[in-house]
Amino acid sequence: MSVKGRPEREYRSAQREGHSVITAVATFDDAPHYGALAAIRWGVARDLRLALRSRSELAVQILFYVIVVSLFPLASSPERALLAALGPGVLWVAALLASLLSLSRLFASDFGDGTLEQIALSPYPLPALVGGKILAHWLTTGLPMVVLAPVLALQYGIEPYVLNVIVLSLLLGTPVLSLLGAIGAALTLGARGGGSLLALLILPLYVPVLIFGAGSADAVRAGLSASPNLSLIAAGLLIALVGAPFATAAAVRIALD
Amino acid sequence: MNLYQLSSPATFYPIAGRLAPWFAWAAAICAATGLWIGFGVAPTDFQQGDAYRIIFIHVPAAWMSMFVYIVMAFWGVIALSFNTRLSAMMAQALAPTGAWMTFIALWTGAFWGRPTWGTYWAWDARMTSELILLFLYFGVIALRNALDDPRRADRACAVLSIVGAVNIPIIYFSVVWWNTLHQGASVSPTGSKMNTIMLTGMLVMSFAAWFYAIAVVLWRVRAIILERERGSAWIAALPGLARA
């Protein structure tokens, strides 16, 4: 039998020892702990499982990225120097567009069937739950783009030392795209205008990431160091890691009220 | 009157109506004075000729475009913290004026850049981030129009404007942080490198822009109050409404 949340013999022994009953029950060791890490793990695991169930949807999004990147050499002259100059920018713009397209599946289906409301009601911290979902989104959207970039860069004849920088910039930048995009996705849940509205809201926030991401490659091509641009992306990533889950959680609660 | 009473739309509506004309007249007087200084008194610039006179519109508009966004984000913070309707209505009223100021800053900047730098536009840090600011304003306005529930729109637009507020320091400090085509800061709290008459004209025009913005925003928030609070008893009791 437990008294005031503690096993009875502990309570009685504390009494005998002369501790006041209040201090004897001051700690609630068996109170459940709703930690952030557990919430993040749950969010990632669930969303990854759901995403991998509809593998064709993921494949479609990755294919979109591949196709967009492949369109530009067809549209412009196949002159090597021009393509090598265009390449980083195209890879980055395609990453932005692919990210925008994939954001709808972050919250929309959960919102539609009431799961999101249950998630918001959970005792686990909502920013952590949302952070887990964002991580899963990046793993299924951003990470494939980082992995595919070297292959796609072949079409543009990008030099290897530039390629390294592109991959690094995408590795740092695509999480930022997922984080910022999640804020927009949560704000526009159930709103009219759908994807276009999301694009209008998010693209101004994406533009600095694009500028520094593509800029890092341009800097290296010009013989300068990429570290200023990459540092700025990394700084943006740190700020987004801290701020975006909270902003997204606030936006989710606003959408659910 | 207790300051908190001002947060009631019913109390604020007539006060805004009485204040707005004063600011409108102040704006007109400042504008007339500023333009007289700018065109009548200020000398022709040695390097830029008379093209520099665009500064009397461009700089005030640019300052206001950033300032209005900060004020809009401020009212967003207040609306989220205290759940007050009028704070959100103020934020709603500020967005269109801010967008107009940004547009004027971009347009006059382009028309100033063409004769002096040789190009209407360059993708440098300040111009790009000012353009981003215009899209941020459009985003806030679009989100407002896309959400049917006005209270949800209040909170969502508040969150969005707060997130976008990170762009304002970038615009302002861009000329310090990057080697950029746009000229550096000529006016700072410690002093100015500009000719005194030109500076005076610019400051007077800045006040004109500020008073104009206040007047327009007060008028607009009155319209918003009527739109959102209609059906209230105090509105029905207002004299002078056009009865349909």
Add this chain to the structure above:
Amino acid sequence: MMDFLNMGGYGFYVWGAYGVTALAIVVELASLRARARAAEKLAGRDER
């Protein structure tokens, strides 16, 4: 007077800038007046 309009050869740019600014102000005020009129009409109709 012609000097004033000519602005030392930069007339197009100066008046292009000021003209569009004046236009923007007029458009903003006009649309605001239309919005206020519509709001007043709606509010007048909805009295309980």
